[in-house]
Amino acid sequence: MPLDPGLTPTPPMGFNTWNRFAGNISERLIEETIDAMVEQGLPSLGYAYLNIDDGWMASSRDRNGRLMPDPDRFPGGIAPLVERAHASGLKLGIYSCCGYQTCMGLPASYGHEQDDAERFASWGIDYLKQDWCHVPYDEFPGKTHRQVAEILYGRISQAMSDTGHPMVLSMCNWGDGEPWLWARGIAHLWRTTPDIADRYRKTEEGGAWDLVRIFRQNSRLTAYAGVGGWNDPDMLEVGNGGMTEVEYRSHFALWCLMAAPLLIGTDLRRLSAPTRAILGNRDLIAIDQDPLGRQAEVTEEADGVFTLSKPLKEGHWALGVFNATDVLQAVNVDWTALVGPGTHRVKEVWQGGEDTVNGRSLIEVPPHATLVWRTQASAQTEALSR
Numbered sequence: 245m246p247l248d249p250g251l252t253p254t255p256p257m258g259f260n261t262w263n264r265f266a267g268n269i270s271e272r273l274i275e276e277t278i279d280a281m282v283e284q285g286l287p288s289l290g291y292a293y294l295n296i297d298d299g300w301m302a303s304s305r306d307r308n309g310r311l312m313p314d315p316d317r318f319p320g321g322i323a324p325l326v327e328r329a330h331a332s333g334l335k336l337g338i339y340s341c342c343g344y345q346t347c348m349g350l351p352a353s354y355g356h357e358q359d360d361a362e363r364f365a366s367w368g369i370d371y372l373k374q375d376w377c378h379v380p381y382d383e384f385p386g387k388t389h390r391q392v393a394e395i396l397y398g399r400i401s402q403a404m405s406d407t408g409h410p411m412v413l414s415m416c417n418w419g420d421g422e423p424w425l426w427a428r429g430i431a432h433l434w435r436t437t438p439d440i441a442d443r444y445r446k447t448e449e450g451g452a453w454d455l456v457r458i459f460r461q462n463s464r465l466t467a468y469a470g471v472g473g474w475n476d477p478d479m480l481e482v483g484n485g486g487m488t489e490v491e492y493r494s495h496f497a498l499w500c501l502m503a504a505p506l507l508i509g510t511d512l513r514r515l516s517a518p519t520r521a522i523l524g525n526r527d528l529i530a531i532d533q534d535p536l537g538r539q540a541e542v543t544e545e546a547d548g549v550f551t552l553s554k555p556l557k558e559g560h561w562a563l564g565v566f567n568a569t570d571v572l573q574a575v576n577v578d579w580t581a582l583v584g585p586g587t588h589r590v591k592e593v594w595q596g597g598e599d600t601v602n603g604r605s606l607i608e609v610p611p612h613a614t615l616v617w618r619t620q621a622s623a624q625t626e627a628l629s630r
C-alpha cells in the first residue's frame with residue numbers, strides 16, 4: 245500500500261536542524277526550538293514540523309536491534325519530545341538513512357527498515373527524512389542507482405505504511421537516479437539536487453551547490469511537483485549569514501514560486517527582524533501553499549534574468565522576475581502573455597502596494613533580487629462573490 249498522499253496536500257513547512265546546527269544537536273535545542281517556534285508565531289503561518297536531522301542516534305542499536313537516542317545528547321529520549329511538540333501544536337520529524345550508516349556514520353536503516361519504521365511510529369513521529377549515504381550497491385549487482393533507490397526507498401515506505409501510523413516520507417538521495425520520475429507514491433517529497441550551500445553563487449564546497457545552481461536545476465522540474473508529492477530543492481538557508489538580505493529574499497521567493505517544501509534552517513532562538521520578515525511573508529507563503537499545487541514554470545530566460553509564472557486557485561497567478569546577474573536590469577514584463585489580455589490588479593509581495601497593469605511594463609529589478617506579483621480579485625469579481 246502506498247503512503248497516504250493526503251498528508252502533504254501542500255508542500256510541508258517547518259524547521260530542520262541540519263543547515264544551522266549540523267550534528268551539534270540536543271534535547272535542549274529541540275525543546276528551545278519548540279518554544280521559539282511558538283513564540284515567533286510560526287505554527288499559525290503554517291510552519292508545522294520540527295525535524296531532527298542527523299546526529300540524534302546512539303552509536304549502536306540496542307540488543308533488540310532498535311535505534312537508540314544518543315544517551316548524552318537526548319537523555320530523556322525522543323517520545324517526550326514528540327509529546328511536547330504535539331502539546332505545542334507542532335509535529336515532530338526524525339532522520340535515518342537507507343544505507344548501513346547515516347552520513348555522520350551512525351547506525352541506519354539498511355536491513356532494519358521494519359524495526360525503524362515501527363520504532364518511529366511507536367514514538368508518535370510524524371515525518372521521516374531518509375538519507376542516502378553508505379548504500380551497499382555491491383549487494384545489488386547489475387542494478388543502477390535508480391533501481392537500488394527504488395528498492396530501498398520502497399522498503400522503508402512499505403514499512404512505514406505497514407505501521408498504520410501516518411508519517412511523511414522525505415526522500416533525500418540528492419536527485420541521484422532522477423527521483424522526480426518515480427518517487428510519487430513512495431515518498432511525499434524528493435530531493436532534486438545535492439546539498440544547498442549558504443552562498444548565492446560560485447560555490448561547490450564539499451559538493452554543495454550554490455543558490456543559483458540549485459534554482460536552475462529544480463526550476464526545470466515543474467511537471468513533476470503536484471498535490472501530494474513535491475520536488476525538494478533542499479532546506480532554507482535564510483538567516484544563516486552567507487548571503488545578503490536581497491539574496492535571502494530571492495531564496496525564499498523562488499522556493500515559494502517553485503512550491504518547494506519550506507524548512508527553516510536557522511537558529512529560531514535568535515531570529516533577527518529581517519529574517520523573521522522574510523520567513524513570515526504571508527503572500528509568499530500563500531503562493532507556496534496554494535491548493536492547486538503547481539510549481540512555477542520558467543517562461544523566459546534571457547541573459548540571467550528569469551521570468552516565472554505559477555497558476556493559483558480561482559484563476560489567479562503569481563509572477564516572479566529573478567535577476568540573477570550582478571547589475572540592475574530593466575525587464576519588460578508582458579502581462580498579456582503571462583496573465584492574459586486586459587487590465588489586472590496586482591500586488592508586489594515585498595512592497596505590498598497594489599498596482600493596475602495592462603499590456604507590458606518596464607520594471608527595474610536590482611541585482612540578485614526577485615520581484616513577485618500576485619493577481620488580485622478585480623473590484624467586479626469581489627462584488628460578485630459578496
Ligand code: GAL
Pocket residue numbers: 262297298346347348375376377416438439
Ligand atoms: C546529507 C543531506 C543533508 C543532511 C546530511 C546529514 O546527505 O543531504 O541534508 O541530512 O546528509 O548528515
